Amino acid sequence: MRRGAPDTPTGVTTMTELPELPLDFEAFHRMHRPLYVAWAKSYLKHKADAEEAVDWAFEQLLTGWQEVLTKESPAAYAWQVMKHRTIDVARARGRRESLIDTAAFETAALRKAVDPIGQLEENLSLMRAIEALPERQRDVVLLLSLHGQSTREAADHLGITPAAVRSTARYARRRLREILGLAKEGRTDDVAR
Structure with a gap:
């Protein structure tokens, strides 16, 4: 320490x-x-x-x-x-705590992309969408996707059950699809906020 x-x-x-x-x-x-x-x-x-x-x-x-x-x-x-x-x-440190300032620019996909500018735009859109999620959903998405944690590992770190992680991840994916304009038409899923 x-x-x-x-x-x-x-x-x-x-x-x-x-x-x-x-x-x-x-x-x-x-x-x-x-x-x-x-x-x-x-x-x-x-x-x-x-x-x-x-x-x-x-x-x-x-x-x-x-x-x-x-x-x-x-x-x-x-x-x-x-x-x-x-x-x-x-x-x-005079900084804002923002995913957009860090994670969007550090992905391996960006370094390997055929169109780095297009990939950067996608990354920025995704990071903005993740930042717009409710706190619990954002934490679950980051642990599972950005940090590669299993459901059980994320549950252990967050102090919740694996079932709660799975449910939260499901709601987060639905909400991300809505935010990014990828929601399927005619679908009226009730998303936890």
Whole structure:
């Protein structure tokens, strides 16, 4: 864990300075940190900023770890803490937390495209559509599509059931088709908002 995150009080003990961490916290940290960093990087662009945001979130979680464990879903709570810290770091750096600023320009499809400008336009449209999704749907789409997580892995990180991930993904796909103008005519699916 790092020091110097925005608004982090000086003199705060960091994870690396602690003699012994709770084993359940260490396991939680080991399980979730890689994806948290990847997710934060998709918004912050720079890995160092993403690591700082995630480390700052884990410091907050460690400080109140016993209380975190009493939450209905510690993973869901931790996910929200990480997201808020990512937004805080983006704001402290004078940036907006936006997929459009990062992910649309970094895809392998863009590098391999026959028509890179056309592919870029498609990527930008898709990223705008994803940003327009409700928060839960956006998180599920990003975990499954951008970060390649399985349904079970996404469920574990979000602190929800695999069935909830599948349902949310289904609604998100419908909503994306609507936003992108790809909805099938004559179809009146009720999309969760």
